[in-house]
Amino acid sequence: MKTSQAGLIPYPIQQLPAATALVNSDFALVQASDDWYALFGIPQSKKSKVPIFDFYEGHERCSKEILQQYLVGNDVRTIRHGKNIGDKQVWLESIFAPWLDQKKNAQGTIIQVRDISEDVEKDAELERMNNLLNATSEVAKIGSWEYDLVTEKLSWCEMTKKIHQVPTDYKPSVAEAIEFYKQGYSRNKISMLFHNLMSEGGSFNERLQIITKKGEERWVAAGGKAITQAGKIIKIFGTFQDINEQMLAEKRTRESERLLTTLIDNLPINVFIKDKDSRKILVNKAECDYLEVDAKQLIGKTDFDLYDPNVAQKSRDEDLEVIRTLKPMLAQETINVRKDGSITHFLTSKIPLLDLDGNAYGLIGMSLDISNLKQKEEQLRNLINVTAIQNKKLINFAHIVSHNLRSHSANFSMLLDFLSKENDEKEKTRIMKMLLFASDNLMDTLENLNEVVDISTNVNLDKKSINLLSSIERVQQNLSAFLEKCGVTVIKSVDKKLNVLSVPAYLESIILNLMTNAVKYRALDRAPKIVISAQKQDGFIVFSISDNGLGIDLKRYGDKLFGMYKTFHDNKDARGLGLYIIKNQIEAMDGNITVTSEVGKGSTFKVNFNDQTQ
Amino acid sequence: MTKLNSIYIIDDDPITVFGIKKMLKTIVECPNVKTFENGKLALDQIMDELRKGIQPPEVIFLDINMPIMDGWEFLEELLKLDIKEKIIINVVTSSIDTSDYQRWNKFRINCLHYLNYKNKPIFSIEPTDLKRINLAS
Numbered sequence: 001m002k003t004s005q006a007g008l009i010p011y012p013i014q015q016l017p018a019a020t021a022l023v024n025s026d027f028a029l030v031q032a033s034d035d036w037y038a039l040f041g042i043p044q045s046k047k048s049k050v051p052i053f054d055f056y057e058g059h060e061r062c063s064k065e066i067l068q069q070y071l072v073g074n075d076v077r078t079i080r081h082g083k084n085i086g087d088k089q090v091w092l093e094s095i096f097a098p099w100l101d102q103k104k105n106a107q108g109t110i111i112q113v114r115d116i117s118e119d120v121e122k123d124a125e126l127e128r129m130n131n132l133l134n135a136t137s138e139v140a141k142i143g144s145w146e147y148d149l150v151t152e153k154l155s156w157c158e159m160t161k162k163i164h165q166v167p168t169d170y171k172p173s174v175a176e177a178i179e180f181y182k183q184g185y186s187r188n189k190i191s192m193l194f195h196n197l198m199s200e201g202g203s204f205n206e207r208l209q210i211i212t213k214k215g216e217e218r219w220v221a222a223g224g225k226a227i228t229q230a231g232k233i234i235k236i237f238g239t240f241q242d243i244n245e246q247m248l249a250e251k252r253t254r255e256s257e258r259l260l261t262t263l264i265d266n267l268p269i270n271v272f273i274k275d276k277d278s279r280k281i282l283v284n285k286a287e288c289d290y291l292e293v294d295a296k297q298l299i300g301k302t303d304f305d306l307y308d309p310n311v312a313q314k315s316r317d318e319d320l321e322v323i324r325t326l327k328p329m330l331a332q333e334t335i336n337v338r339k340d341g342s343i344t345h346f347l348t349s350k351i352p353l354l355d356l357d358g359n360a361y362g363l364i365g366m367s368l369d370i371s372n373l374k375q376k377e378e379q380l381r382n383l384i385n386v387t388a389i390q391n392k393k394l395i396n397f398a399h400i401v402s403h404n405l406r407s408h409s410a411n412f413s414m415l416l417d418f419l420s421k422e423n424d425e426k427e428k429t430r431i432m433k434m435l436l437f438a439s440d441n442l443m444d445t446l447e448n449l450n451e452v453v454d455i456s457t458n459v460n461l462d463k464k465s466i467n468l469l470s471s472i473e474r475v476q477q478n479l480s481a482f483l484e485k486c487g488v489t490v491i492k493s494v495d496k497k498l499n500v501l502s503v504p505a506y507l508e509s510i511i512l513n514l515m516t517n518a519v520k521y522r523a524l525d526r527a528p529k530i531v532i533s534a535q536k537q538d539g540f541i542v543f544s545i546s547d548n549g550l551g552i553d554l555k556r557y558g559d560k561l562f563g564m565y566k567t568f569h570d571n572k573d574a575r576g577l578g579l580y581i582i583k584n585q586i587e588a589m590d591g592n593i594t595v596t597s598e599v600g601k602g603s604t605f606k607v608n609f610n611d612q613t614q
Numbered sequence: 615m616t617k618l619n620s621i622y623i624i625d626d627d628p629i630t631v632f633g634i635k636k637m638l639k640t641i642v643e644c645p646n647v648k649t650f651e652n653g654k655l656a657l658d659q660i661m662d663e664l665r666k667g668i669q670p671p672e673v674i675f676l677d678i679n680m681p682i683m684d685g686w687e688f689l690e691e692l693l694k695l696d697i698k699e700k701i702i703i704n705v706v707t708s709s710i711d712t713s714d715y716q717r718w719n720k721f722r723i724n725c726l727h728y729l730n731y732k733n734k735p736i737f738s739i740e741p742t743d744l745k746r747i748n749l750a751s
Contacts, residue, residue, distance in 0.1 A: 399711050403679070407708035410734030411629040417737050418636060438629055556687075 022099060023052045024108040027071060039092070039113060052111070059083050059092075070096050071109045080116065091120040134158070141242040147174065149198065149234055160240045163220065165212040182209040182217065190222060194236075201226040201233050207243065219247035270346075270367040273353070278302050278319045281362065290344070290369070308337035322350045323360040334367070345374040401449055408442040448577055455506075455584045463589060465499045466507055468534055468543065475511045479519075486519050488528040498534055500541045500609040506585040510543075513578040514605050518547035523600070539612050540591070546604040552597040561595060616744050618672050620646040624656045624688065625677035630706065630734070634675050637739045646671075652680040653688030661695065670697050673744055678707045678714065686717060693725050701727045704743050708734040 013031050019039045021032040028049035040055040053064045062081035070077045077096045093116045099107040143160030181187040186208040193204045203225040224238035264271050265285040273282035283298045303312035328351040336344045346367040352360040419431045522528040531546045562583040586593050590610040597603035621644050631649050650656035678685035722729040728746050
């Protein structure tokens, strides 16, 4: 039986180009090809019938029990098993098939083995790649899709489905896929891009919005690329990425950027950012408006390009100090002079900009235009000055009043004291006369004071435009008798069209006083001459009256000339009031009066009438 | 009765002049009482008399507010003159301005003459207004 069996074996088994073995029903090797031995090695056992299990000794995933199962059966069975050759893992595939004789009786098993190491490795690599792809897809939320133009079949990957929020068994059609895009721009755009790709080829990548199955609106990046074969588009492969978070974050960034820009641009403060070399790297609208140029033209400029050199140097010094010390400069009053010379007052702050290491890489500056405030401050200061002067005048006036009234009352007291003690009738009459005289004096004084008070309290001055020459002529007419008696020559060089702004009564008082003074203090050794002139000058009408009289020692009396009750000549008519009164009148009309004089030669009084209506 | 050679009254107010003269009559015997309407006139007189070798007045009644040359200016000019004798100068004023008093005090400290400060109204003339005991002599 056994010989007959052996006789059945065709000789060429040994030469089969594959590792092949014949095993009898007792699981012993009957015969094997050379390749079998090359793969499994020649067994150590000297037995004629080597059990097949010996060959598989030490193979992975292949125990004796498993082999026994595989060796029996009428079908073809396959098993994969590993073997270590040296430090190399070799994967083998054994195929078991029944060994039948001519009468189809089972004789044993035919085993064919092939080395499948490469296939296994490839499979592992493929699985690794797939895993990697899935992981990448999962992490980056990038899905893919594929459209076959031949079968007209669209397929989505897991991620693409997940993004659409459809179940994994969902099978999309092109029409449905396009329906997912938000109606309007997104849907129109994808439809156009897809059809273009089919007809023209090429690729696209677009950010669009979809409405998911669950009705959520999401931003996606859809990409597509046409695959051509032999000049014909056969497939479209595409990516599909969920960029909703990214888009929302971008939107938020854009919104906060806009908020910041809107805020900075609309601040009524000049804002600028400078680098270490004091070059502007950011400016706001207020700064551009102030410098009257576009932001683009300001970037990269330094203060030396924009301002007066001195101002620029000062600003540069401030910048350097802030960058060096890292201490902010806060609310410093600064003056900017632009190239055209215009001056602006600012309240400036400079704050160092620090990088992550704490080093300054520039500074942020803020300047508030306080020119208006400065101007108001200046006005206020002027007002304080005016008030202080007026106050001083009032105190002075109060002293004059108290002095004058006191001296009269003192006289009364003294005279009454005399009178009460006097017995002599004749002396009594004399004292009575003195009392009457004192009483008259008091009345005069009170009248004078009244006149002064009138001017000082007359705050609602009604200034009118009055013809100067006719006013002079009217005064001259009134004084004609006096002027004639003294033989005065009056020379007038006044434009007959010239008008002055004045309170009518004041103008007359001023001309009358100055003309009278010019005659009163005439030099007796020469014929009196008065020269009157007037001209416009810097917003004033300068009215000038010169005489050839005694003159005044201005060194001695200059500061007292316009004082109350000051007389400087031995003249019985002098009351010491005229110049005091007209000075008050002129100043009440925002004008001023000056005098030049030389003893023995004459005097010139100049009245500046303010010609500006307020 | 005090006896004096020369008294000057420098005041532009005739009533004050009248009063001072009247009060002087009762306590002093003086043949030479001169009145001046302002400081300039008095100063001119003193300088004129100094040139002639006549002694300056022993007592002066001096008003402050006067035209042409007021009391202060008169004092300033007087101090420039070469006068050895001590003059009693009574500054008579109705001013209650403290700056006038301070100015008087400055003069009092800086000059060799005797200076009195008399506020109007004056009802009497004190002996010290006319005579001082010179402790040095």
